Amino acid sequence: MSNNRCCDRAWVLGMLAVMSLASWTGFAADPPKGARIAYAFKACDAVGKATAEENLMMAYQNELNAQLQYAAYARKAEREGYMSAAIEFWVTSSGEGGHARTIAKEIKRQGGKPKSGISIPVVKSTKENLQMAIKKEADEAEKTWADSLHSAQEAVHDTTNYDGFDISTQCPASVKAHPSVQVFLMLKTVDASYAKHFTDCLKALEDGKDAPEYFLEPGGLKIRMDGIKLLKQYGLD
Ligand SMILES: [Fe+2]
Numbered sequence: 676m677s678n679n680r681c682c683d684r685a686w687v688l689g690m691l692a693v694m695s696l697a698s699w700t701g702f703a704a705d706p707p708k709g710a711r712i713a714y715a716f717k718a719c720d721a722v723g724k725a726t727a728e729e730n731l732m733m734a735y736q737n738e739l740n741a742q743l744q745y746a747a748y749a750r751k752a753e754r755e756g757y758m759s760a761a762i763e764f765w766v767t768s769s770g771e772g773g774h775a776r777t778i779a780k781e782i783k784r785q786g787g788k789p790k791s792g793i794s795i796p797v798v799k800s801t802k803e804n805l806q807m808a809i810k811k812e813a814d815e816a817e818k819t820w821a822d823s824l825h826s827a828q829e830a831v832h833d834t835t836n837y838d839g840f841d842i843s844t845q846c847p848a849s850v851k852a853h854p855s856v857q858v859f860l861m862l863k864t865v866d867a868s869y870a871k872h873f874t875d876c877l878k879a880l881e882d883g884k885d886a887p888e889y890f891l892e893p894g895g896l897k898i899r900m901d902g903i904k905l906l907k908q909y910g911l912d
């Protein structure tokens with residue numbers, strides 16, 4: 676009887692030691708929610724970085740080229756007397772430049788170096804340029820950025836065995852907050868809105884409703900001046 680009590684006591688002490696060791700090492704069965712999410716985020720970030728890098732680099736080059744392409748289309752629209760289309764192209768050119776800067780920031784955050792590869796855009800008539808722009812932005816939103824977003828989300832999700840621990844249930848919070856996921860989500864959403872604006876613009880042009888004169892606010896004037904500066908840099912103006 677006394678032997679049993681002795682063994683019972685040893686067993687309880689042993690269990691207490693195991694439990695305190697588990698909590699000291701941070702691998703207790705149920706650590707606080709904040710700690711789980713922080714750990715999951717760290718793991719997700721490591722996995723997300725490895726897989727999103729290539730897509731981010733491709734996105735950076737694409738958006739830089741789009742900035743130059745739409746500035747060239749804006750200038751062409753001015754020369755053809757389509758001022759609404761010109762404004763739409765200037766504003767979108769500036770927006771694509773902003774996208775390129777956001778992507779560059781994320782590439783740098785991951786320790787990479789953004790590489791630019793500019794190709795000189797082919798400029799046709801404003802109507803054709805609008806058709807090309809609609810297709811480009813719609814394809815990007817529905818395919819390119821949607822696929823990159825999906826693979827960034829998948830990469831971040833694929834952490835069930837990270838470091839030997841199953842953190843998959845903590846990942847949804849991290850997936851949403853992961854910077855690469857955020858970048859592709861932004862590109863997908865905003866480029867879809869560009870496709871819609873270009874579609875409206877083409878319709879106005881075809882209906883003979885494109886404005887013959889500029890109505891540019893100071894912000895618009897600055898965007899136009901920056902765009903012309905960019906074109907000059909590549910000998911396009
Ligand atoms: Fe974009």
Ligand SMILES: [Fe+2]
Nearest residue numbers: 741812815866
């Ligand atoms: Fe775009």
